[in-house]
Amino acid sequence: MTSLLEVRNLSRSFGGLVAVNNVSFALGAGQITALIGPNGAGKTTCFNLVAGAMRPTSGQVFFEARRIENTPPEAVCRMGIARTFQIVRPMRDMSVLENAMVGAFSWTSSVGEARSKAYESLESVGLAGKANASTDQLTLSDRKMLETAKALSTRPKLLLLDEVMAGLRPTEAASVVRVLRRLAETGLTILLVEHVMRIVMEVASRVVVLHHGAKIAEGSPAEVVADPKVLESYLGTGFHA
Numbered sequence: 001m002t003s004l005l006e007v008r009n010l011s012r013s014f015g016g017l018v019a020v021n022n023v024s025f026a027l028g029a030g031q032i033t034a035l036i037g038p039n040g041a042g043k044t045t046c047f048n049l050v051a052g053a054m055r056p057t058s059g060q061v062f063f064e065a066r067r068i069e070n071t072p073p074e075a076v077c078r079m080g081i082a083r084t085f086q087i088v089r090p091m092r093d094m095s096v097l098e099n100a101m102v103g104a105f106s107w108t109s110s111v112g113e114a115r116s117k118a119y120e121s122l123e124s125v126g127l128a129g130k131a132n133a134s135t136d137q138l139t140l141s142d143r144k145m146l147e148t149a150k151a152l153s154t155r156p157k158l159l160l161l162d163e164v165m166a167g168l169r170p171t172e173a174a175s176v177v178r179v180l181r182r183l184a185e186t187g188l189t190i191l192l193v194e195h196v197m198r199i200v201m202e203v204a205s206r207v208v209v210l211h212h213g214a215k216i217a218e219g220s221p222a223e224v225v226a227d228p229k230v231l232e233s234y235l236g237t238g239f240h241a
C-alpha cells in the first residue's frame, strides 16, 4: 500500500503534558480512517500537527513522501490537506455558496472558478439546492456539510474531519456517512475523529485508537472493538459490537 500520509513517532508536549506521545500511523489513498479515543486523548492535537497548525515536539509527518511537519497551514492546504473544525462557524453575512467559495481562493483568484468549484463541492455534500440560502437558515447538519464543502473547495487529497457527526440525529448522520463514502469512492482520503462507535464501524475501514496521547491499537473496526486495551480504556467492558 502506498501511503498518502504517514506520521512517524509524532509527539507534542504542552509544558509537562504529553498530548501526543510517539504516535505512528499511515493512511492509504482513498481510505476512510477513524481516529478515536476518550476526551483529551490527543486527537485534535494530531489533526493540528498534520494540518500545520502546530509544530511537533518531535517526529515527522510525510505527505506524498514529503516532510511537512514544519510547513505553515496555508502551504499544507495548497499541498492538498483540508480540515474542518469541531465548532462550525459559517460567515453569517455571506450566502451558502459564498461560504463554500472561500476554500477555492486558496488556489484561484478567479471568482468564476471559485464559484464553479464551490457549486461542485456543495453538490457533493447535498447542499447545492441551498446555494443561495443564508447560513442562518441552515440546520446543524447543513452547517457541518457546509464546513465540509468549504474544505472540499480547496481541492484536497486528504480531508481531516473533526467530529462532523457530533450532535446529529441518526438519519442526518446516516446521510453524512453516505456523503463520506461517495467522496472516498472518488479517491479522496479521509481521516475523521468520531465518538459514536456505531458510525465508526459503518464508515471507516481502519481505526487508530489513542489514549493519553499514545496509540494503543490500530486495525479494522472489528479488530479494534475486540481489543481488550480498547475495551478497558475507552469503550467499556460492556461494549458489544
Ligand SMILES: Nc1ncnc2c1ncn2[C@@H]1O[C@H](COP(=O)(O)OP(=O)(O)OP(=O)(O)O)[C@@H](O)[C@H]1O
Residues within 6 Å of the ligand: 014, 017, 019, 037, 038, 039, 040, 041, 042, 043, 044, 045, 046
Ligand atoms: N494548546 C494547548 N495548550 C495546552 N494544553 C493543550 C492544548 N491543546 C490541547 N491540550 C491538552 O492536550 C490534551 C489532548 O487534547 P486534544 O484536544 O488533542 O484531545 P482530544 O482527543 O481531541 O479530546 P476531545 O475528544 O475532548 O476533543 C488534553 O489534555 C488537552 O487539555
